[in-house]
Amino acid sequence: MLVTLDTTRADSIGCYGAAAARTPTLDALAARGTRFARALTPSPLTLPAHASLMTGVDPPRHGLHDNGMATLPESLPTLAEAFAEAGYATAAFVASGVLDHRFGLDRGFARYDDRLTAEVVGEYGYPERDAAAVTEAALAWSAGLAAGRPYFLWVHYYDPHSPYVARGGLPADAPPQRRYASEIAFVDEQLGRLLAGLPGDPERRIVAAVGDHGEMLGEHGERAHGILLYRAALEVPLIVAGPGAAGGRVVERTVAAKDLAPSLLGLAGLPPPAGLGPPLSELFGEAGDAKRPVYGETWLPATAYGWSSMLAVTVGSHRYVQAPRPELYDFAADPAESRNLAAAEPRRAAAMRAALAAFAVDPGSAPAARPVDDPELDARLRALGYLSGVTGGSTDDIDPKDGIRMLAEFEEAKALMSAGDLWAARTRLDDLVRRNPANVPFLMRAADARFATGDAPRGVALLERALEINPRLDFLHLRLANARLAAGDAAGATAAFRQALDLNPRLAGAWLGLAQLAAMGGDGAAERALLEEALAAGTVSAGISTRLGQIALAAGDGAAAEDHLARATRLVPTLAAAWWSWGEAAERAGDLELAARRFGRAVELAPGDASALLRTGQLLARLGRTDEALAMLERAARAGGGSPAGVEARRLLLAYGGRREPAADLDEPPEPWRE
Numbered sequence: 019m020l021v022t023l024d025t026t027r028a029d030s031i032g033c034y035g036a037a038a039a040r041t042p043t044l045d046a047l048a049a050r051g052t053r054f055a056r057a058l059t060p061s062p063l064t065l066p067a068h069a070s071l072m073t074g075v076d077p078p079r080h081g082l083h084d085n086g087m088a089t090l091p092e093s094l095p096t097l098a099e100a101f102a103e104a105g106y107a108t109a110a111f112v113a114s115g116v117l118d119h120r121f122g123l124d125r126g127f128a129r130y131d132d133r134l135t136a137e138v139v140g141e142y143g144y145p146e147r148d149a150a151a152v153t154e155a156a157l158a159w160s161a162g163l164a165a166g167r168p169y170f171l172w173v174h175y176y177d178p179h180s181p182y183v184a185r186g187g188l189p190a191d192a193p194p195q196r197r198y199a200s201e202i203a204f205v206d207e208q209l210g211r212l213l214a215g216l217p218g219d220p221e222r223r224i225v226a227a228v229g230d231h232g233e234m235l236g237e238h239g240e241r242a243h244g245i246l247l248y249r250a251a252l253e254v255p256l257i258v259a260g261p262g263a264a265g266g267r268v269v270e271r272t273v274a275a276k277d278l279a280p281s282l283l284g285l286a287g288l289p290p291p292a293g294l295g296p297p298l299s300e301l302f303g304e305a306g307d308a309k310r311p312v313y314g315e316t317w318l319p320a321t322a323y324g325w326s327s328m329l330a331v332t333v334g335s336h337r338y339v340q341a342p343r344p345e346l347y348d349f350a351a352d353p354a355e356s357r358n359l360a361a362a363e364p365r366r367a368a369a370m371r372a373a374l375a376a377f378a379v380d381p382g383s384a385p386a387a388r389p390v391d392d393p394e395l396d397a398r399l400r401a402l403g404y405l406s407g408v409t410g411g412s413t414d415d416i417d418p419k420d421g422i423r424m425l426a427e428f429e430e431a432k433a434l435m436s437a438g439d440l441w442a443a444r445t446r447l448d449d450l451v452r453r454n455p456a457n458v459p460f461l462m463r464a465a466d467a468r469f470a471t472g473d474a475p476r477g478v479a480l481l482e483r484a485l486e487i488n489p490r491l492d493f494l495h496l497r498l499a500n501a502r503l504a505a506g507d508a509a510g511a512t513a514a515f516r517q518a519l520d521l522n523p524r525l526a527g528a529w530l531g532l533a534q535l536a537a538m539g540g541d542g543a544a545e546r547a548l549l550e551e552a553l554a555a556g557t558v559s560a561g562i563s564t565r566l567g568q569i570a571l572a573a574g575d576g577a578a579a580e581d582h583l584a585r586a587t588r589l590v591p592t593l594a595a596a597w598w599s600w601g602e603a604a605e606r607a608g609d610l611e612l613a614a615r616r617f618g619r620a621v622e623l624a625p626g627d628a629s630a631l632l633r634t635g636q637l638l639a640r641l642g643r644t645d646e647a648l649a650m651l652e653r654a655a656r657a658g659g660g661s662p663a664g665v666e667a668r669r670l671l672l673a674y675g676g677r678r679e680p681a682a683d684l685d686e687p688p689e690p691w692r693e
C-alpha cells in the first residue's frame with residue numbers, strides 16, 4: 019500500500035520532530051517500521067513527483083517536468099503494471115485533478131478513481147476532494163476484494179495543499195502554520211481510519227507513506243511550493259512499515275524518495291524493471307551509500323513565470339542549486355541554508371555541478387513524454403523553448419531568488435483586487451506585467467483587473483498572450499472562452515471552449531459554456547445533447563446535473579429531473595439552484611411538504627433571493643403553515659425592496675390580514691433592484 023501525502027514537509031510530522039503535531043498514525047507506522055530521516059523529492063510539483071514515485075526514475079527520464087502539460091511515456095514501466103502482472107488487484111484513489119488519468123499515472127491500475135466533482139476546486143481550479151472522501155472510496159473498493167488476493171493500493175491525500183482549512187475545531191482565522199498542521203492531523207486521522215478498515219492481516223501488510231514534496235511556509239520568501247529548491251520544499255516524510263521493514267529503525271542518510279518504487283517491488287518479492295536505481299538498501303538489511311547524489315529540479319519558474327528553471331543535486335549534507343546565481347549549502351552546519359558557499363568552495367561546487375550533469379539525459383535517448391494535445395501545440399511550445407531538453411525556457415531571464423520578491427507585490431495586488439480597489443490593483447498588475455511579460459499568473463490577474471474595470475479587449479489580449487506562453491493549460495483556454503463569451507464573441511468563445519475540451523475532455527466549465535451558447539442561440543436540443551455528452555465523457559458536475567434537471571423539468575420528465583437534481587445536491591450540497599429546482603420537481607409531483615423542505619434548504623443557502631423567499635412563503639401558506647409563511651414573506655419583503663417580488667410579498671402580507679404587523683423597516687425606501 020502506497021500513501022502519498024501531498025504538500026507534507028517532513029518536519030510537520032511528530033516522529034520527524036514536530037513537537038505539536040497530531041500524527042499518531044504516521045508516528046505508529048514509524049515505530050513499527052523504518053523511517054527515512056532525510057528523503058528528498060526530485061520535484062516540488064505534484065505530477066512530476068508522483069511520476070517519479072510511480073516509475074522510480076527522475077524527471078529527466080520520465081519527461082514530466084510540470085503539472086498539466088504532458089503524459090507519461092508509454093515505454094516507461096510503472097509500479098502498478100509490475101504488481102498487476104504479478105496478479106495483484108490494483109487500485110488508485112487520487113484527490114486532485116492534477117493527477118487526472120490523462121497524464122498517464124493510471125497505467126497498470128485496474129481501478130483509477132479520479133472522478134472528482136468539478137465545482138469542488140482548489141488552486142487554478144483543479145477539482146479536489148478531502149481525505150475523508152478518499153478514505154471512503156478506498157474502503158468501499160477494498161470491501162469488494164476477493165479474500166486472500168494480494169493487492170496494490172495507492173491513496174493520495176491532498177488536504178495540506180493551500181488554501182489551508184482550519185480543522186479539528188481550530189478557529190478559521192488561526193495562523194497559516196496552525197491551519198496547515200490541522201490539515202496534516204486530519205489526513206493522519208483519515209489514514210488511521212483507512213488502515214483500520216482494510217481487509218487482511220495488518221501484520222502482513224506493507225505500508226509506505228511518502229510526501230510528494232514539502233511546503234514553504236515563508237522560508238526564503240516563498241509561500242506554498244514549486245519555485246525554490248530548499249529543504250522545506252524537498253524534504254518529505256518517508257516511512258515504510260510491514261514485513262522486511264525493521265521496527266523503529268531510523269535511516270539518517272540522504273535518500274531519493276523515487277527509490278521507494280524498486281523497494282516496494284523488492285519487499286513484495288518482485289523483480290524491479292530494468293533501469294531503476296538500487297532500492298533503499300536498509301529495507302533489505304544492507305548499509306546504504308551515504309554519498310549517493312540525489313537529483314532535484316523545478317521547471318515551474320520557467321514554464322509559468324518566465325524565469326529561469328532550477329536544478330539541484332544533494333550529496334550527503336551538501337546541496338548545489340544551478341540557477342543564474344548558483345548556490346551551495348552545507349545544511350548539516352547551516353540548517354536554514356542561509357550561507358551560500360558557492361564562491362567560497364569553488365572545487366566542491368564544480369564537483370557537484372559535474373554530479374548534476376550526470377543526471378541529464380540525451381534528448382535523443384530519453385522516452386519522450388507525449389503532449390496531452392495535438393502536435394501543432396507541441397511545435398509552438400518547442401518554438402518557445404519549453405521542450406528544449408534538460409532545462410525549461412527562460413524568457414525574462416530572472417533568477418527565481420529575485421523573482422520571488424515580485425510575488426509579494428503580486429499578493430498585494432490580489433489583495434487590493436479582493437478589497438474592491440480595482441484601479442489600484444490594475445496599476446500594480448500592469449507594472450508587474452511590464453517587468454515580467456512572460457509571467458502567466460501575472461498576465462491572468464492583469465486580465466481579471468481589465469475585465470473588472472471595463473476594458474475587455476485588453477483583458478482578452480492579455481489572456482491570449484498567456485496562452486501563447488502556456489498553450490497546454492485547459493483552465494487558461496476556459497478563461498479566454500468565458501471572456502470572449504462575456505464580450506459577445508460567440509465564435510471565438512466556441513473555439514476556445516473546444517480547445518479546452520481537446521486538452522481536458524471532462525472540463526465541466528467548457529461543456530457548460532458550449533451548452534449556454536447553444537441555449538442562447540435558441541437550440542434547446544443542442545444544449546441538452548452537449549450536457550449529456552459531458553456526462554458520457556465522465557464529467558462529474560453539480561452545475562451540469564442541475565441544468566439537465568431543469569431541462570427535464572421543463573420537458574415534463576419528472577423522473578429524470580428527480581434523478582439529475584438528487585445527484586446535483588449530493589455532489590454539492592450547498593448549491594442553492596439545485597435545491598430550488600429539486601423543490602420544484604417535488605411541487606410538480608404534488609408532494610408539497612417535500613417541496614417546502616427543499617425550498618427551505620435553498621433559501622437557507624441563498625437568503626437574499628427575494629423571489630425564492632416569496633415562492634417559499636406562498637407554498638407554506640398553501641400548506642396552512644401560516645406563521646412560517648408570514649415570516650418567510652416578511653423576509654421576502656425585506657430582501658426584495660422595490661422589486662416585483664418585494665412588492666408582491668408586501669401585498670400578500672397585507673392580504674393575510676395583518677395577523678402580524680409588517681416589520682417596521684418595510685416602510686423604509688426600497689433597496690436597489692436585486693433580481
Ligand SMILES: [Zn+2]
Pocket residue numbers: 024025063064065230231
Ligand atoms: Zn503535490
